[in-house]
Amino acid sequence: MTILRTPLADGSARGIPDATVARLPVYLRALNALAEQGVATCSSNDLAENAGVNPAKLRKDLSYLGSYGTRGVGYDVEYLRYQIAREIGQTQDWDVVIVGVGNLGSALSAYQGFSTRGIRVAALVDADPKRVGTTISGITVSSLDDLTAIVEERAISIGIIATPGEAAQEVADRLVAAGVTSILNFAPALVQVPDGVDVRKVDLSIELQILAYHEQRKAGKEATA
Amino acid sequence: MTILRTPLADGSARGIPDATVARLPVYLRALNALAEQGVATCSSNDLAENAGVNPAKLRKDLSYLGSYGTRGVGYDVEYLRYQIAREIGQTQDWDVVIVGVGNLGSALSAYQGFSTRGIRVAALVDADPKRVGTTISGITVSSLDDLTAIVEERAISIGIIATPGEAAQEVADRLVAAGVTSILNFAPALVQVPDGVDVRKVDLSIELQILAYHEQRKAGKEATA
DNA sequence: AAGAGTTTGTGAACGCGTTAACAAAATCGT
DNA sequence: ACGATTTTGTTAACGCGTTCACAAACTCTT
Ligand SMILES: NC(=O)c1ccc[n+]([C@@H]2O[C@H](COP(=O)([O-])OP(=O)(O)OC[C@H]3O[C@@H](n4cnc5c(N)ncnc54)[C@H](O)[C@@H]3O)[C@@H](O)[C@H]2O)c1
Ligand SMILES: NC(=O)c1ccc[n+]([C@@H]2O[C@H](COP(=O)([O-])OP(=O)(O)OC[C@H]3O[C@@H](n4cnc5c(N)ncnc54)[C@H](O)[C@@H]3O)[C@@H](O)[C@H]2O)c1
Numbered sequence: 001m002t003i004l005r006t007p008l009a010d011g012s013a014r015g016i017p018d019a020t021v022a023r024l025p026v027y028l029r030a031l032n033a034l035a036e037q038g039v040a041t042c043s044s045n046d047l048a049e050n051a052g053v054n055p056a057k058l059r060k061d062l063s064y065l066g067s068y069g070t071r072g073v074g075y076d077v078e079y080l081r082y083q084i085a086r087e088i089g090q091t092q093d094w095d096v097v098i099v100g101v102g103n104l105g106s107a108l109s110a111y112q113g114f115s116t117r118g119i120r121v122a123a124l125v126d127a128d129p130k131r132v133g134t135t136i137s138g139i140t141v142s143s144l145d146d147l148t149a150i151v152e153e154r155a156i157s158i159g160i161i162a163t164p165g166e167a168a169q170e171v172a173d174r175l176v177a178a179g180v181t182s183i184l185n186f187a188p189a190l191v192q193v194p195d196g197v198d199v200r201k202v203d204l205s206i207e208l209q210i211l212a213y214h215e216q217r218k219a220g221k222e223a224t225a
Numbered sequence: 226m227t228i229l230r231t232p233l234a235d236g237s238a239r240g241i242p243d244a245t246v247a248r249l250p251v252y253l254r255a256l257n258a259l260a261e262q263g264v265a266t267c268s269s270n271d272l273a274e275n276a277g278v279n280p281a282k283l284r285k286d287l288s289y290l291g292s293y294g295t296r297g298v299g300y301d302v303e304y305l306r307y308q309i310a311r312e313i314g315q316t317q318d319w320d321v322v323i324v325g326v327g328n329l330g331s332a333l334s335a336y337q338g339f340s341t342r343g344i345r346v347a348a349l350v351d352a353d354p355k356r357v358g359t360t361i362s363g364i365t366v367s368s369l370d371d372l373t374a375i376v377e378e379r380a381i382s383i384g385i386i387a388t389p390g391e392a393a394q395e396v397a398d399r400l401v402a403a404g405v406t407s408i409l410n411f412a413p414a415l416v417q418v419p420d421g422v423d424v425r426k427v428d429l430s431i432e433l434q435i436l437a438y439h440e441q442r443k444a445g446k447e448a449t450a
Numbered sequence: 451a452a453g454a455g456t457t458t459g460t461g462a463a464c465g466c467g468t469t470a471a472c473a474a475a476a477t478c479g480t
Numbered sequence: 481a482c483g484a485t486t487t488t489g490t491t492a493a494c495g496c497g498t499t500c501a502c503a504a505a506c507t508c509t510t
Pocket of ligand 2: 392
């Protein structure tokens with residue numbers, strides 16, 4: 001007997017590998033593109049090409065959700081789309097609060113692309129009294145002191161940190177205290193959170209630094225060639 | 226005999242694992258923080274804690290660069306800082322061009338944090354005639370038609386795509402044609418590039434979708450509990 | 451109805467990354 | 481000078497993710 005994945009007590013199990021979860025939104029986007037083109041059915045090869053992944057990887061990923069294809073035929077675009085959407089929670093909208101509406105926070109607030117992916121920017125919060133009360137992308141900026149009330153009232157579970165790094169830990173603490181259990185952190189700082197709270201970090205400087213590293217290698221290689 | 230890593234013909238070898246390269250900037254940041262606090266020497270435990278990683282992982286990562294520590298003592302902060310900076314190409318500044326100065330492109334242009342990490346936003350480019358000629362964060366926006374001239378003149382090797390998804394492939398093609406060999410893509414679209422060109426993708430929607438997936442799991446678990 | 455052709459779902463091999471564990475090498479105290 | 485202590489650098493085990501390869505399951509043609 002081999003234990004498959006996170007055997008939950010209630011048997012509902014499911015426990016999709018992290019790497020797969022990260023790709024499901026990509027598949028969803030590819031399926032949406034196919035649906036818009038009027039494609040009703042697609043093979044794993046078709047979909048994999050649209051998503052930019054290996055077909056075997058795609059099939060393995062989908063196999064974690066269930067068996068939604070038909071051998072010899074492929075996948076029904078609409079049906080698979082719904083199954084993936086359901087799996088990653090995109091049958092509902094998720095309200096998020098953005099803390100820190102400076103350059104980046106404002107850009108995120110204005111972004112129209114979130115709404116089609118089940119994300120709704122529900123509230124904006126800032127510590128700067130000059131910003132509080134102003135309206136950005138149709139949303140009035142609230143004070144940091146009102147964070148708990150906002151999170152509770154709107155049942156927000158996801159927060160975005162777009163403040164300077166020095167404020168990141170304090171903001172994270174406040175978000176957690178208010179009831180937020182998932183945080184997307186853009187500040188270049190480590191934030192500590194209790195168990196049960198997820199934190200993802202997006203570090204744009206590092207993305208560029210990685211590219212710079214590879215550029216340096218390319219330059220060095222051609223110099224010795 | 227075991228072959229270690231990418232044995233280059235000229236023997237200069239070096240070929241640091243991707244996962245390690247992605248963490249070196251984190252170590253560098255942690256070392257900078259220690260240096261600012263006046264710390265002259267640190268152990269792998271100290272540094273690992275500051276960087277938020279496992280000490281064994283840190284030591285293994287550093288071992289790819291060379292042997293820069295002293296057993297029984299630890300690492301000289303200043304010395305290690307220089308070695309990592311040199312390895313990832315941070316002894317020089319890297320000029321980047323941002324294509325598409327809308328909400329996100331403008332936020333990136335204004336970001337002060339890049340300069341301390343060896344990244345300099347050297348040029349801004351947009352296709353919209355209304356934006357061309359305007360000044361954003363002290364840089365005059367150029368026309369897309371001038372991209373090749375700008376890239377050549379300033380010897381830019383890194384480009385950032387911050388245009389809508391539909392334009393991403395065309396922009397990538399133009400960047401590559403102009404001589405750019407590393408691209409950071411913020412648009413929710415696959416871009417195809419020839420061999421020798423690196424592309425990294427940052428997809429903020431997906432980051433939030435991943436958090437939403439975990440939120441859904443948490444909600445489901447507590448419902449059945 | 452049967453064989454040829456397609457395509458999925460998955461077992462198994464492989465490779466990369468992480469982590470634990472320890473020998474080697476340094477310092478410190480006596 | 482030497483044993484106790486500290487901490488690195490590295491080897492080995494482990495786990496996760498990727499990929500191959502193929503049987504199972506379906507359609508289509510004759
Ligand atoms: N702008 C970018 O393109 C970019 C790129 C990479 C990383 N970042 C990071 O993202 C974060 C935000 O960047 P930015 O350029 O928007 O900075 P910014 O200075 O323009 O905005 C920061 C905002 O946070 C607010 N703030 C400060 N302390 C706060 C607190 N305790 N609670 C609530 N709000 C607070 C400020 O009032 C301000 O409005 C920073 O950590 C930055 O390092 C930004
Ligand atoms: N704003 C965000 O917070 C956010 C979040 C996630 C993803 N993104 C992605 O980042 C990209 C930019 O987002 P944004 O909000 O800044 O969009 P935006 O519409 O505000 O800006 C896009 C800019 O690109 C320019 N542009 C269009 N076609 C071009 C071309 N062919 N060449 C050069 N410039 C061109 C436009 O003139 C405009 O200035 C989009 O792909 C978006 O999906 C943005």
